[in-house]
Amino acid sequence: MTNETDQATTVPARRVTSADVAKASGVSRATVSYVLNDVPGRAISEATRALVLRTASELGHVPFAPARSLRLGRSDIVLALVRDFAIGFVSNRLLKRLDVALAERGYVMLVHRFDDSLRSMSELWGLVSPALVVAMGGLAVTDEAASHFSSTKLMRVHGIVPHAKAGEMQAQYLYDRGHRVLGYAFPSTASLELIASERLAGVRRACERLGLEPPVVCNVDPDNPETVFDALDAWAAAPEKVTAVASHNDEIAIMLTAGLAARGLTAGKDLAVIGVDNIPSARINLTTVEIDIDAWGDAIVDNVLALLDNKEPEPIATDFLRLIVRDTA
Amino acid sequence: MTNETDQATTVPARRVTSADVAKASGVSRATVSYVLNDVPGRAISEATRALVLRTASELGHVPFAPARSLRLGRSDIVLALVRDFAIGFVSNRLLKRLDVALAERGYVMLVHRFDDSLRSMSELWGLVSPALVVAMGGLAVTDEAASHFSSTKLMRVHGIVPHAKAGEMQAQYLYDRGHRVLGYAFPSTASLELIASERLAGVRRACERLGLEPPVVCNVDPDNPETVFDALDAWAAAPEKVTAVASHNDEIAIMLTAGLAARGLTAGKDLAVIGVDNIPSARINLTTVEIDIDAWGDAIVDNVLALLDNKEPEPIATDFLRLIVRDTA
DNA sequence: TTGTAGGCGTTATCAA
């Protein structure tokens, strides 16, 4: 039994290292490194440069990132932690923005679904050692867990958008329009719980301040449209009939308007509905509280880049929220 | 100016290595490694073990993944390449499934939005050297680009679900229901283009086989509901009035039914609509072609694990598609 | 039960 066969069960061929390239080219490892990394200071003869590049390509040399990172003492990975891959329009836009900004600076952004029931922070650490961690909204990173970041930097996205304020704005607007009995559409999705309870708390606070009863809260599961009809029924059957509903987000608000339509009713006439986010499909007729993605994204990108540069991040002042009045409330 | 201050602009403190832990504990580096990695064969006294663990925690030691990977000659990172973070319900489910399966085997799954206008494969390689790459559907990885994977393994998700077949099933069903002039709702989203054109090709092929005119194709942008109404108008105004529409996916199909409702029309009565995917919100009333996520996911997980184990992956036979008849067609 | 020593692939430093 030889090792020459190329069967799938054979141990894969040894990695082609830069030393192999050096040997095959008849130059030193250092020269290979200079050529491959286009090191500015060094002047390499065109002949040597071409030879090295050709040899590397012929041998199929690919750099081994861990070796590079070990030598450099750092990795260029930025790890974005999410609770769920289905993260919503607004967060997706933020991720993309971050991704582009980081790529321009030579970093790679990698997204990981962090589930502490599946793996602890310290385990994750043995597998990836990023230059920086971005914990996306919806994910609560405890200080204890954060301690595993050690020399690494952490940026928490959660807490930057004032979600309670969004809820307050919803309730205040509905009150201003004359509504005195409010409902609240709360998402069943586990990954939204953190944000959703903040928004609901804002609505509750506003109701208290305005002298209203607390909102009639109904759970709506975006994955199960039946729950929309149950919610509509519950609001209609409440002791004091609910005349306006604040919805956790636009997606659910749109489901509510669709549910009303299916019953021959109209959002904004038979029941006021207001959302949060201003997603594209809300832009036809949904009254909502917009999150200014551009401003929010810029602020977060600035902060992330500052952290990577060991600079003091700017405190973020703006609240990124704006009421947009359309037809549904 | 001393180096003792802890300002943010100061160069971060030197990494705490396992050697530091060894010195502080008064044991050897080997012992520290054994304790930290829970190496089975070695018997370490309880006292030593506790001491090492306490010291490591006090010093704030966190392992440096690149060093580990260099020593081991491999990383435990599985890189999933996507074209866009907004990847859709079905793909999100697949990612989660893969993630869980890989975590059980000690790998981390990291998702990267690969954009070849932003960075080449070989650049990506200098930054991450994963054990395996999974190219998600919607992303075409050329053989040239794949050559950069070198010793690394590549699994292409695209091509496993027979998208053309899905289109054929849509057209065949509409034909069987008596429709002779078909429309097609094509998504404007760039990241869907690859899959969408396959599905459309299937519809075209079926039309040809059945002796129908090619479908009247209209673009629908999920981010812009206006395009829904334009499409409905175009189908109504076609030389031969379109009586049934095959939609790229359920999301767009649902937008179409909503658009019809907004005009006082009913999907399934005034215009037949059929989708693909069977997403949750389609399950009320949408006729669609279901992709069996469980079977599909299992097949992909099996293949990925086989590749990681250097085994020959099983060829995937099933086609994972099933027609589900509801109200809209 | 613990220690010693060597090497993984890369790059910075210094020397030629």
Next chain:
DNA sequence: TTGATAACGCCTACAA
């Protein structure tokens, strides 16, 4: 213009 050498932090065969 190029080469030799020494680290980076971690793991493990072998020795004690």
